[in-house]
Amino acid sequence: MDDKFTKPYDPKSTEDRIYTVWEQSGFFNPDNLPARHKEPFTMIMPPPNANGDLHVGHALFITVEDIMTRYKRMQGFKALWIPGADHAGFETQTVYEKKLEKEGRSRFKMDRDELYKEIYDFTIKNKATMENQVRKMGASCDWSREKFTLDNDVVLRVGETFKKMYDDGLIYRGNGMVNWCTKHQTSLSDVETETKEINDKLYYIKYGPVTVATVRPETIFGDVAVAVHPEDPRYKSLVGTTITVQNPNGELSLKVVGDEIVEREFGTGALKITPAHDKNDFELATRHHLPSVEVIDQFGKLNEKAGKYAGMKIAEARKLVVEDLQTMGLIEKIEDYLHPVPTCYKCNTSIEPRILPQWYVKMKPLADKALDAYNAGKLTFYSENYGKIFSYWMSNPIDWNISRQIVWGIKIPAKICTKCGHGFPDLENTAVKCQKCDGEIVADTDTFDTWFSSGQWPLIALGFPDGKDFLERYPTDVMETGYDLIFKWIPRMVIFGLYLAGDVPFKNIYMHGLVNDAKGKKMSKSKGNVINPLDMTEKYGTDALRMALVVSNPPGSDTALAENKIKGYKNFANKVWNVARFIFSNTEGVTADDSKISTDADKALMAEFAELTKDITSDFDEFRFHLASEKIYHYVWHRFADVILEESKNIFSGEDLKAKTSRQHTILSIFTQSIKILHPFMPFVTEEIWAYIPKEKETLLMIESWPKSD
RNA sequence: GGGCGGUUAGCUCAGUUGGUAGAGCGCAACAUUGACGUUGUUGAUGCCAGAGGUUCGAGUCCUCUACCGCCCACCA
Numbered sequence: 001m002d003d004k005f006t007k008p009y010d011p012k013s014t015e016d017r018i019y020t021v022w023e024q025s026g027f028f029n030p031d032n033l034p035a036r037h038k039e040p041f042t043m044i045m046p047p048p049n050a051n052g053d054l055h056v057g058h059a060l061f062i063t064v065e066d067i068m069t070r071y072k073r074m075q076g077f078k079a080l081w082i083p084g085a086d087h088a089g090f091e092t093q094t095v096y097e098k099k100l101e102k103e104g105r106s107r108f109k110m111d112r113d114e115l116y117k118e119i120y121d122f123t124i125k126n127k128a129t130m131e132n133q134v135r136k137m138g139a140s141c142d143w144s145r146e147k148f149t150l151d152n153d154v155v156l157r158v159g160e161t162f163k164k165m166y167d168d169g170l171i172y173r174g175n176g177m178v179n180w181c182t183k184h185q186t187s188l189s190d191v192e193t194e195t196k197e198i199n200d201k202l203y204y205i206k207y208g209p210v211t212v213a214t215v216r217p218e219t220i221f222g223d224v225a226v227a228v229h230p231e232d233p234r235y236k237s238l239v240g241t242t243i244t245v246q247n248p249n250g251e252l253s254l255k256v257v258g259d260e261i262v263e264r265e266f267g268t269g270a271l272k273i274t275p276a277h278d279k280n281d282f283e284l285a286t287r288h289h290l291p292s293v294e295v296i297d298q299f300g301k302l303n304e305k306a307g308k309y310a311g312m313k314i315a316e317a318r319k320l321v322v323e324d325l326q327t328m329g330l331i332e333k334i335e336d337y338l339h340p341v342p343t344c345y346k347c348n349t350s351i352e353p354r355i356l357p358q359w360y361v362k363m364k365p366l367a368d369k370a371l372d373a374y375n376a377g378k379l380t381f382y383s384e385n386y387g388k389i390f391s392y393w394m395s396n397p398i399d400w401n402i403s404r405q406i407v408w409g410i411k412i413p414a415k416i417c418t419k420c421g422h423g424f425p426d427l428e429n430t431a432v433k434c435q436k437c438d439g440e441i442v443a444d445t446d447t448f449d450t451w452f453s454s455g456q457w458p459l460i461a462l463g464f465p466d467g468k469d470f471l472e473r474y475p476t477d478v479m480e481t482g483y484d485l486i487f488k489w490i491p492r493m494v495i496f497g498l499y500l501a502g503d504v505p506f507k508n509i510y511m512h513g514l515v516n517d518a519k520g521k522k523m524s525k526s527k528g529n530v531i532n533p534l535d536m537t538e539k540y541g542t543d544a545l546r547m548a549l550v551v552s553n554p555p556g557s558d559t560a561l562a563e564n565k566i567k568g569y570k571n572f573a574n575k576v577w578n579v580a581r582f583i584f585s586n587t588e589g590v591t592a593d594d595s596k597i598s599t600d601a602d603k604a605l606m607a608e609f610a611e612l613t614k615d616i617t618s619d620f621d622e623f624r625f626h627l628a629s630e631k632i633y634h635y636v637w638h639r640f641a642d643v644i645l646e647e648s649k650n651i652f653s654g655e656d657l658k659a660k661t662s663r664q665h666t667i668l669s670i671f672t673q674s675i676k677i678l679h680p681f682m683p684f685v686t687e688e689i690w691a692y693i694p695k696e697k698e699t700l701l702m703i704e705s706w707p708k709s710d
Numbered sequence: 711g712g713g714c715g716g717u718u719a720g721c722u723c724a725g726u727u728g729g730u731a732g733a734g735c736g737c738a739a740c741a742u743u744g745a746c747g748u749u750g751u752u753g754a755u756g757c758c759a760g761a762g763g764u765u766c767g768a769g770u771c772c773u774c775u776a777c778c779g780c781c782c783a784c785c786a
Contacts, residue, residue: 008748195783202786214786227786266785273786280784340783385714389781392713487782514780518735520722552724552733557715558780560722564735571748582745624726630733645745 009577011541011570015684019135022687027703029142030078034703041077042473043068044461044506045141046481046489047084047149047454048134050127051092056515056523056561057482059533060553062137063546064512064625065480069140070680071620072477074706080473082461083134083141085127087150089409089450090186094346096122096408097184108185112407112445119408120150133534138542138683140702145469147461149453150410157460158453159413161500163425170362170499171402173416173423177282178401180354181344182300186405187358189449190398191488193342193351202337203322204268206330208243208254210235213267215337216277217325218317220247221306222295223254225273227284230258232269248324249307257288279353292355300352314352356403357421359412359446363397366495370394373494373504382510382623383556389486402449409447417441455492458505465501479506483513483556510623511556515549518562536566543682544570547629550681554626572633573685576678579641580689583671586652591694592668599659602666605644609635609670614709616677625681632677640670668693673707 026032030040043065048058065081073079096119097107107115127148134141147154165171178187200215210226226243228235239258244251254273261284262271275285275292285292295305302309302317309317325331342351371394373379374387381387403412415431416423419439424431426443434441453460458479462470475497481489490509497505516522517529524530536545547569553559597606612635619628644667651663672693679686679701690701 578746
């Protein structure tokens, strides 16, 4: 036997070497695959953020996607898995801001271009690190087609889409209530906010003839009305009148309006209306044609409209306003009040609703198409309950604010009129006057929400509208991503796919869950229970980590990952290794030939294995990798090794030559096929063993054909 | 308030179309230079959350209840 066939199996001396062989073979690129590979199979990798190390969630998605790709490749498809890297707009800028903070610097004191350049360099450096970590996981993706979300063609395509949507009346500029983060100085989409339960006070303020309840007394200088329920007998007579109310800065005249939105049971049933600083109030004010008065600025400080409170931060102003109101005898009572408050998902700062001119995407017509496609069965979700969530979300679309006041991203190619506020796309940067009023124009300094560009990712990655890959491979076969993106990303890709290409971007959607710790608790740095995938591959090998991530982990649900589980699969890799050693030492000079299998017992073993292969193949086809992996694991260890090989020992030491020969061919055949089935899960150890299996000519296991089951 | 899921062995979880309960880890006893001690053999532990229903048959389908988790949300 080969001297290199040492014991035990050593992933460290194997994995990098094998990955290099694969990469150099060119077979990650489907264009180089042998002629038997005909039909396309296509998957786009959700581009990992190029702003830090891979975490165990990345390890999971790379594993699952690589399993699909390797399986399809072996089945004879022209399998293509396109990798990418995401500049991750706000995400990366947040990471970089933290870095600046540590260095005692601030982005607000930096020149825009200088900041962009710094973040660019930071990202490109991290991108290379990220790519190598993806390789470490064994990903068989086509690096020659890799795309970065800030590549020139991406920027151009995104700009063109913006213009097309504007021309089609699907994008408008408007004053809307935005979720403003006073720390990050940008607006956020609804999905970028997190609702937190906050302990506040509910203040009952005597307001002329009524009493209103509010948690934000500091905004009373921006009040424009009092709202009550139109059918509320207590206030019915006041509706339509104007009342005079007192505040520490003097008197205000406020209209009383009736609106169904007011809950009669809550507080006093009367509500002060501050359109500039509350989403509800803004909408109500729009319905009743009320003006809005801004009293809080972008930094979360009160402005000159607040009189003597001008310049104060919200918390400070609230305290003083309440004290002053108390002095004036206007506070009726104060209650403790636990209520949900939207916060910035990055820094937990309470969102300050503001009215700002922003670009919006009109979602209804787009979402309707997405819903139709889903109802027509063009999208299959794994697990299927995500289809319900998708459908619910698409049935209740809200217009999408795509403007972000951050530097790190794709600039919105538009001009804004300083006179009339009109905004319009200007891709060539040639406009000099406002289209509407001939006024002065300035370039929009905002950038697109990341999801505006990443929503077009499947199209862009394939070279829409006329690229060869796009023409041959759209729609793609599978999109595999985390279930947290069911709102953020999946709907946008579907919408853009339907809008731009007239078809869904993918037929199947496989959603993976979170990887939690051994106790099923969420991993977090503060809890100290984070498992670093790179440590695990170092300690137990990539194959072991991959198995641990996929066994017992069905699509759509969270999984618990214990280090012991990974260790268990390292043992399994070693077991497979030793099975190989046993078989090779008992079949020297033999090349597998099924026609030499002659005993009934062996034929039965072959039939049993064929049955298993059939079963596992259908698991693969139905995305049940959690079952397929467990079945082959169980078979190889507890059926093949524990039972079949044990009884083979007796046959090999016996006198029956015919039985001996038959058994040699049987175990060689079954083992060879088992290695193939294991390959998508444990690509390294199986490829390494493959090299030792006697065969007519040297090939790579990664392009071998999948075992037949019929 | 709305939506989605979960409740199966000590722990973490599988269980695809309804057909006499499974895995990993853990536990107990035994074996030992055998391909493998990163091993093998044997074993213990489950009224599959509770109640009702459909069925020849339910962990699996239906209804209700209880508890747990996640997501969404404009009662100030």
